[in-house]
Amino acid sequence: MTPLPPGRVSRRNFAKSGAEISLGTLGGLTISGGCRYGTPKQTPKRYRISGPSMNPTLWGPSRSLACESCGIRIRVDSSTLQLAMEGLSQGVLPASALACWHCGHVITKTQVRHGLATDELPPDVVEITARARRDFQPGAMVLIERQGTHAKRLLGVPGQTISRDRLGRLQIDGQLPGFSSLPQITVDADRCRERSRWLNEAASTGWQRQTDRSWTTHSDSSWLVYHHQNVYRGKHSGRVLDDYPGNLGVQRSLFPAAGLSIQFSLAAPVGGEQAAEVWTAIWTESGVVLQQQRVRLRANIAIPVQTKNPAVAGSSSRLHLPTDLVTPQTPVALRIAAGPRSRIDLSDLSVNRTVVYRDTAVVPRAKSANPARPLQYPQRLGDDEWFVVGDNVPLSIDSRHWGVVTTAEILGCIELST
Secondary structure: OOEEEEEEEOOOOOOHOOHHHHHHHHEOOOOOOOOOOOOOOOOOOOOEEEEEOOOOOOOOEEEEEOOOOOOOOEEEEEEHHHHHHHHHHHHOOOOOOOHOOOOOOOOOOOHHHHHHOOOOOOOOOOEEOOOOOOOOOOOOEEEEEOEEEEEEEEEEEOEEEEEEOOOEEEEEEOOOOOOOOOEEEEEEHHHHHHOEEEEEEEOOOOOEOOOOOEEEEEEEOEEEEEOEEEEOOOOOEOOOOOOOOOOOOOOOOEEEOOOOOOEEEEEEOOOEEEEEEEEEEEEEEEEEEEEEEEEEEEOEEEEEOOOOOOOOOOOOOOOOOOOOOOOOOOOOOEEEEEEOOOEEEEEEEEEEEEOOEEOOOOOOOOOOOOOOOOOOOOOOOOOOEEEEEOOHHHHOOOHHHHHOHHHHHEEEEEEOOO
């Protein structure tokens, strides 16, 4: 192997590094050339990821820490963790800056030092799967040759207009991105909580939490409602924010999250096959979205269930929803209807959110990114212009800093190599 020198990531001069996600080649190949309308020069096919720019979708060398309170695993890019250690040692970061995203317990300097001493998790390897221009669709992951080689995600394609709303969220032709490949980030993992944030609706005992942190209900259940807490503000009730679990020690402003969904497994412990209706209610800025799924259950077989991103899912009004059941602070509710005297077990319950791409100018702009075409919103993309972003929105350096990229700078679409 002949890896390229990895770039060092610094929060203080992030834009100067020019390699927030660099890639090393595999098999002794070197990076060369680009892609022009589907007739690229010879380039290597497989690359090793380095850096946090595409977390949590793609990972470079990283470490895994376990919270001493809730036990959840926190995967952190090695360079980010090293910076956190330096910040603690130099007194730049207060100890409270390294808090578990899930429960708020402080990750100690000793834990960070131990994490850095453990074996690294190997970096992801990506493979170029398509090089033709017709394959460059919104949501696709691509390899970019711009001041180094970078893995990014296509947000806007020629002919589309990129703008941002009052919250800094990037929009495509006036709409938030809704492609199916939007990355998911966990907000709450109920199996890692001794005291659940999920509660029965008022004056109801339809759901019972078991000692193994699963849930049980019978027949037509009541609503089970998620109550969010801000772990950085004394666990007070609040909205779900766009935290990035892997950005340990990175201090920044948090913004309201969007695209909430829930995931869980269902099983019928006794009896034969039966049908169950799963209802979910999800709060959005434009109103509450009701979703309904019909699931076939078998005895002692866990069936995975995941709701859709409300931005792209339809809504149903067949079921009455109690007033003020779902709010910004209680943004998700769940109800299950099954046959008479039926018992249903629910396990591995989690709340997730989609990545929201923003431009809030948190990362300093590179002055010479693209002087010929400075980035201004709204910006209509020309026939040979593409807008790319990284999934780790707070740390990625991309078209928000470079400006648009051209077709010649896109080496191809990439996927995780198996």
